[in-house]
Amino acid sequence: MLSAGDFLSLERIRDQLPQELVDAYDNFQEQVNKYLKPVKAKKALEEEHRRIEEEEEQSYAKRTVEDLTKLCIKVDAPIELIRKAVKMVGFTNHMGRPRPISFLMALEDVDIIKWYAGIGRRWLNFFCCCHNFKKVKTIVSYHLRFSCILTLAEKHESTKHETIGHFTKDLKVSGVDGVEEVHFPTERQVKAMGDGNLSDPKPVDGALTMALIRLASDEPSYRCIAHFCYRADTIVYRIRFLHNHLSLNPRDENSWVLGMSTIHNNLHRKCVPLCSDHISELYMGRLTLKDIDCTAFVDVD
Secondary structure, eight states: OOOTTGGGGSHHHHTTSOHHHHHHHHHHHHHHHHHHOHHHHHHHHHHHHHHHHHHHHHHHHHHHHHHHHHTOOOOOOOHHHHHHHHHHHTSBOTTSOBOOOGGGTTSOHHHHHHHHHHHHHHHHHHSTTSTTHHHHHHIIIIIIHHHHHHHHHHHTTOOHHHHHHHHTTTTEEEOTTSOEEEOSOOHHHHHHOOOOOOOOOOOOHHHHTEEEEEOOOOSOOOOOOBTTOOOOOOEEEEEEEHHHHTTOOTTOTTTSOTTOOOOOGGGTTOEEEEOHHHHHHHHHTSSOGGGBOTTOOBOOO
16 A cells, blocks of 8 residues: 555656656655665665775775786895995095096006996996886996096096096097097986896906006917907906905905905916907906906916
8 A cells, every 4th residue: 555655656657747746756755765764775875885895805806916917026236235346446435426546547548448337337237127226327327437537537647627528428439440439338328228127147246356457568469368269469468456456355244245256366467368359348348257268378577
């Protein structure tokens, strides 16, 4: 039996009434249910809350699966160890500012730049996958770059500004044919470097503490001792270790960088004949002492 007003819910009645009256009734009935029938309203709210929770759970599950399948791994470069190595070798002073390395002044200008460039490029290539790569870029683009500039300035007894005016901040040098060459990464190149993939490491530890000093010798030419090289137009270089010059002991954890390797001391002061291509490759880090024939050292007084 229909109570008063319920007949307005019958379809055959609603179809015969003005739409404004039907809308007014529906709105009135909604307010009645909301305030006079809280059980029904509560049930509707619970259903709405349950629907929202289910949607949130589904969204969370989807995000979790995506995160797990991406295999995101955060890798950080050992910045403190790199800074310790930079300070140990002498790129910076006790205040962390770039300084010259007098040990390198016996090298040709282009070899000084290549020595710095080889270390800088290997660090940039190896640590490009790291989350804190920006800090590595700062060390290379500021500390190494200006240490190189100051080393060249001290060698030529000029000021920093005069040296920058000659070589520019990008450390440009003229090649044999007079064409400008850039070996050290330019500031623009370093800034443009972004995240990269983990690369096969090129050893930089030994290059940090080794330099090859060109010898003036009347000795006959020797064959280049790089593997598979048969060139005889070589120059003899003497291997010098920076850690011997600085009286550093690789076994002393306080003065040495933890985990940093070193070259065997027996190679100190050995003389190696190398062609122009392979001495450049050695400085730039594309060649290591593993790539030369260590049985072919020469004796030079």
